[in-house]
Amino acid sequence: MxxxxxxxxxxxxxxLRALNRMQxxxxxxxxxxxxxxxxxxxxxxxxxxxxxxxxxxxxxxGYNVVSLIGALQHILHADRTWDVALVGVGDLxxxxxxxxxxxxxxxxxxxxxDADPAKIGKKIDGLTIQPxxxxxxxxxxxxxxxxxxxxxxxxxxxxxxxxxxxxIRSILNYAPIxxxxxxxxxxxxxxxxxxxxxxxxxxx
Amino acid sequence: MxxxxxxxxxxxxxxLRALNRMQxxxxxxxxxxxxxxxxxxxxxxxxxxxxxxxxxxxxxxGYNVVSLIGALQHILHADRTWDVALVGVGDLxxxxxxxxxxxxxxxxxxxxxDADPAKIGKKIDGLTIQPxxxxxxxxxxxxxxxxxxxxxxxxxxxxxxxxxxxxIRSILNYAPIxxxxxxxxxxxxxxxxxxxxxxxxxxx
Numbered sequence: 001m002x003x004x005x006x007x008x009x010x011x012x013x014x015x016l017r018a019l020n021r022m023q024x025x026x027x028x029x030x031x032x033x034x035x036x037x038x039x040x041x042x043x044x045x046x047x048x049x050x051x052x053x054x055x056x057x058x059x060x061x062g063y064n065v066v067s068l069i070g071a072l073q074h075i076l077h078a079d080r081t082w083d084v085a086l087v088g089v090g091d092l093x094x095x096x097x098x099x100x101x102x103x104x105x106x107x108x109x110x111x112x113x114d115a116d117p118a119k120i121g122k123k124i125d126g127l128t129i130q131p132x133x134x135x136x137x138x139x140x141x142x143x144x145x146x147x148x149x150x151x152x153x154x155x156x157x158x159x160x161x162x163x164x165x166x167x168i169r170s171i172l173n174y175a176p177i178x179x180x181x182x183x184x185x186x187x188x189x190x191x192x193x194x195x196x197x198x199x200x201x202x203x204x
Numbered sequence: 205m206x207x208x209x210x211x212x213x214x215x216x217x218x219x220l221r222a223l224n225r226m227q228x229x230x231x232x233x234x235x236x237x238x239x240x241x242x243x244x245x246x247x248x249x250x251x252x253x254x255x256x257x258x259x260x261x262x263x264x265x266g267y268n269v270v271s272l273i274g275a276l277q278h279i280l281h282a283d284r285t286w287d288v289a290l291v292g293v294g295d296l297x298x299x300x301x302x303x304x305x306x307x308x309x310x311x312x313x314x315x316x317x318d319a320d321p322a323k324i325g326k327k328i329d330g331l332t333i334q335p336x337x338x339x340x341x342x343x344x345x346x347x348x349x350x351x352x353x354x355x356x357x358x359x360x361x362x363x364x365x366x367x368x369x370x371x372i373r374s375i376l377n378y379a380p381i382x383x384x385x386x387x388x389x390x391x392x393x394x395x396x397x398x399x400x401x402x403x404x405x406x407x408x
Contacts, residue, residue: 009405021382095299106404169406188399188400
């Protein structure tokens with residue numbers, strides 16, 4: 001398959017989320033037009049994005065919601081459960097550890113790490129907080145590929161380096177800092193300011 | 205000024221963040237090429253986006269980093285400080301209340317609300333947690349336009365309705381639910397799964 005632009009890949013999870021909502025509402029069939037209206041994306045763009053991956057739906061009959069969900073999950077590798085290491089169990093890390101939204105959508109926080117001796121050994125929902133010194137060995141032996149960083153900014157890069165060294169290839173970064181990672185490793189940065197600024201443009 | 209596509213507006217905060225980093229590194233002059241490489245956006249796209257708002261930089265001499273930061277802050281209304289109401293002071297809300305990244309980038313959490321009687325009246329960094337029943341009156345009298353929702357999913361829509369009723373026009377939603385708001389109100393949804401799925405596409 002030819003290389004798909006990352007911007008296209010980035011829209012697929014949005015399509016998947018919208019389709020999951022439709023399914024929850026009992027919708028069987030949808031269209032690029034309806035999807036586009038929900039997402040604020042043109043129907044032509046949606047058809048073009050999906051055409052990278054094959055033929056979905058038929059002209060005039062729309063998309064079967066369940067089939068398209070299955071296809072997108074398969075394309076995104078979201079048709080399995082990914083174990084995730086979470087580093088940093090402060091307020092935010094605890095919120096993530098408790099978050100109920102990961103499981104139904106293919107992710108499972110399987111390991112918790114923190115550098116604070118007062119936290120190490122404590123449990124969150126049955127999962128024991130391990131010392132940060134165990135990251136490398138644990139990530140390797142559990143063959144983890146996905147991690148979330150919820151540490152303070154000043155330790156996030158060192159944590160990322162250790163994670164990458166241990167084999168992590170996808171990092172969701174909540175620390176307020178831009179991480180540098182080698183080629184072949186992906187980082188997504190959760191930055192609330194980006195979202196806030198996008199909205200205040202519309203305020204007077 | 206003609207209406208700017210929202211997709212363009214959405215990229216401006218990314219440009220601003222990249223420029224702020226350059227400034228912190230002592231960079232005085234940059235180019236659409238350099239910005240594009242940092243952001244994974246084509247230089248042509250960046251030039252086109254900025255051309256909506258006027259003439260920045262000169263052909264061949266690049267952009268003055270400080271000037272472009274100032275211009276983008278002005279365009280985005282990020283050249284002032286926006287007071288923000290935060291509803292929901294659980295683990296996540298507490299993490300947001302403590303987050304040091306808002307102030308330097310134009311946002312100030314000015315009010316905290318929670319429905320839990322055990323939390324009401326307690327203070328976080330000097331700010332008292334108010335009962336959710338006071339949202340409407342407080343938001344109105346303080347003339348707040350921006351809010352963050354960090355409540356459980358099952359109360360988020362009711363909270364959003366109250367906030368909108370009171371005059372909020374920009375909502376950053378951390379609750380794992382899609383909010384419905386009237387025309388003229390903007391919602392951005394912080395959804396970690398979208399970011400995770402975008403990355404696992406690249407894993408085997």
